[in-house]
Amino acid sequence: MSRPRDEWVRPYLRRYGKALALAIVLGVVTSLFACALMFTSGYMISLAAAVPLTVLALHVPSLFVRIFGIGKPLMRYGERLSSHDWVFRMMSEMRRKLYLVLARRTSALGDGAGQTTLGQVLALLTDDIGHVQDLILRGALPLVCAWLLTAAVLAGCGALSWQLLAIMAATLVLAAVVAPLVSATASRARIMAAANAQAHLYDELTDDVLGLADWMLSGRHDDYLHRLDDHLRIRDDARASVRAFDRRLRLATQVLFCLCTIGVLVWASCVFCDGASGSSLLATIAATGSENAPAYPPNWMAAFVLCLFPLMEALAPLPDAAQSYIAQRGALERLNAMSGTPDRTGAHDAAAPHSPDETRLAPRSDSSPHEQHTEAMLPACPAIELRDVSFAYDDGYPIIEGVTLTIPFGRTLAIRGESGAGKTTLAKLIYGDVRPSAGEVRVGEIDPTTLGANKHTLIGVLEQQPKLFDMTLRENLRIGKPDATDDALRDALHSVGLTDRFERMPHGLDSRIQEGAFNLSGGEAHRLALARLLLADAPIIILDEPFAALDAATEQMVLDTVMRVFRGKTVIAITHSPTTAAAMDDELALTYGMLNCNP
């Protein structure tokens, strides 16, 4: 089976190897201590029951009882804490990495096609990242610990007697290896079906919640309440049948444990009561005695039988562990598949981390040594040149054909044209989001697809639907310029005509912008985004149908502001609005990929 190399868990296993080893060792020792406690207790009371005997004989066994009694819960506490801490650290790294992978696949300019949807992000967050945690804590770790425990126990049994080894090996291999495997294989399909239905449920519910207003207006109350029933039934039936299978498997395991107990009892009675032969070690043990407690081999019988119970308790949950391993591995595969897909330009974007060490770079990427172009090398007054550029998407239908165009630095240009005429594609070519299928694009003599994380210092974008974050006003503005002073922020707000609006807010720059900019009108959100762009101060600005939501008066006002503040810079506006187009130096009309210049 050739699967892509795992990029999500493996690197961290190595990085946090010591913590992981500690968790595993503690896990195995915990189980061994539990067995040892029952073993010594059983031996001790058998010993005590044998007469003649003095109290002194109990001293050593009772000391061991106390050591194992106190040691076991402490070991367990240590194991649980260290494994959880380890996994949570890994989760933090994975969230950051997931985010960077998302970033690699998304652009500011765009029609939304091929971008990650809200439902998918939620699935990635709750189903996948969150469940990788379960994959390790509930799946992999218990299995590894149980196998090591099995190995340790079998080694011990082997040293004592081959009959005991045979009984224990049969039981332990069935319980620790076969049962989990059977459970995982038998339930795999049903677990996948349940997970699939669960993903559907998430998508549909997100759809319902976002379209709730329309549902209410439709008055289709019962449809709304019951349309998820099918997916729910599929999922719940699958889960129920998995659980039913588990129950049968558990019963079978218990029968096995019962037989094993009886087997060990019979073996012990043969060896210790009837004096059947065993290894020399066994003979030594059976003959152990002192003047306080003369050797009496049947004392060991209870010890061997009783220490089986904690062992069974440790192995019983393994089929569940195997199932959660199977269930959660899908999440890991989805993550790997996602990071394996090529990025937008097909070029190796420097923002894409391929090892966890790379993700630990300085917060601002400007200083990254991986960049092909450092900030100092970027031209201050870049001209834009397109030489005989054509572009077609994968399906081959050409969007842009043979466009040659030079935009000197400082010119302002409107790109007009009908929907689908290629306006956004032209902007994407200049922005370096897509690579031309023929010809070349140069921004200040640089191929814009190689700009990587420095792109923003050269080209700024005002989007169609600007995204404002659920953070304070200050934080939203500082995305444009992280070290901007409050005065600079206020100046920017003033330039876009938002001073009045935010002086009315009780917390000023600390006011919170709600999800989806719900407490701002469309025009205000746009103006706020413009303020952010002003702060970023790039020499080239692309406006992607920026003023569509503004009324004519406001459009004129903001447009005046744009022309004033961006004076001396290159401004490229994709627009429908004649007002905006008229304010630019040049106007380009695109008709299905062909250029008509009306200077």
Next chain:
Amino acid sequence: MLAIACAFAVGLGALCTGQAIGLAQAIVGLWNGEGLSGQAVRIALFAICFIGRAALSNGEEALMDAFARRTSKNLRQQFLEALWRGGPTLVHEQGSAACAADAVEGVDAVEDLVRILIPKMANVVVIPLVVLACLFWLDWVSGLIALCCYPFTMLLMRLIGQSAGAEARRRYAQFERLSASFVDIASGVGTLNAFGATRAFAERIFAVSERFRELTMKTLRIAMLSTTVLDLFATLCLAGVAIMLGFRLVDGAVAFFPALASLMLVPEFFKPIREYGEDYHATLDGTAALTSIRSIVDRAGTPAKDADARACVSERFEHARARVEQLIAEPGIIGIMGPSGSGKTTLLAQLAGFSQADRMRHVAYIPQAPYLFRASLRDNIAFYRPNANEAAVRDAIVRVGLDGLLAQLPEGLDTIIGDAGRPLSGGQAHRVAVARALLDPARDLWLLDEPTAHLDAQTAQDLIARLLPLMRGKTVVVAMHDDAWLPHVSEVVQL
């Protein structure tokens, strides 16, 4: 349900004492040199009890699974019903992501809570009692030691459990914030890319996540401490019983059989408590989810506050609203004018009557960017009238001028649109919403929010020319941002 679980617990307790007695008798018999053949009955007793116990607990689980499934189904229905009553305002307050998470994973957590908690609660009370009775019968000193440990473990568990519970509730709130902030940042990833701020925000996500880890570890340290203390008590009690038995055996105060059986029963005495303790912090998620779901259900029951307090305090707004309410009694086109941010959208939302069910059936609300469902084009258009026939749907499509689009679609009316489906332009989405309104003749109050805002003058005029005949006989309220609609409206209300 609890009574049934208790009956099961009595059975389980009886079987586990039987198992211990059978095995202890067999070992003692062998130890006395009675030979294997004499132990067959005792070994059979052990085997029957051992397997019977597993079978019985399987039966109980099957029963509880079915019960939990019914419970969670009801709860999910209640939650969806609450969203319906609370409307978009409630969803915006809670965050759409949090609502979806509550309805899927939240309800699942409650289901687990019901399935796990009821049998374990019954076990924790009943099984120790049965075992204790047996212990007193076998050896009263061991019984006494176990009895003394019991209240202490319960008390400690309760104390620690309470503080862990408080921590977990805080953590749940933090988790909701974490996922909200992750989705918020992730959905703005294009913007952040454009500003070269991706890395800074990746660090931010890392920092939020690390804060979450620290908080979780704090909770776990306490929650797991409770299991550890329990474990410690159980093992110490076992050690204590073993040592006491040892010394009393030497004195001849107790015989071997009751001593061995007691030793086997002491772990069984603590096992249900330990299991309860181990699942306790897992069930905290369920409790926290239940609290969150309940709060939404309760909130939906109370009358909704006005979404935008800013608009409400304005006398001018109230005046305009009263005027529009008066005008919509008659068919005609009413325009609402006002600068960006003056509350046009808020006024339309109030007119749509998300708090008045009787009006909603007559309203078609067409926002600037209408929401398209992840469903076929047909289902999206027939949303208000799901049983409309194909001819009617096609007719509506032709009337809004989407026939060109339909011709391009490979699967025609069955093409999936919306989030993750075939992307439509803003103008096309808008036309889908108009077709939706058009298909249902009962929709006679149309609310349009700046329908021509995205368009240049010529396209806007074309759109108006196409919409006007469709609006004949309807009452239409248009929020306007410029003069394009002015010649066609019968009345203008200023905001």
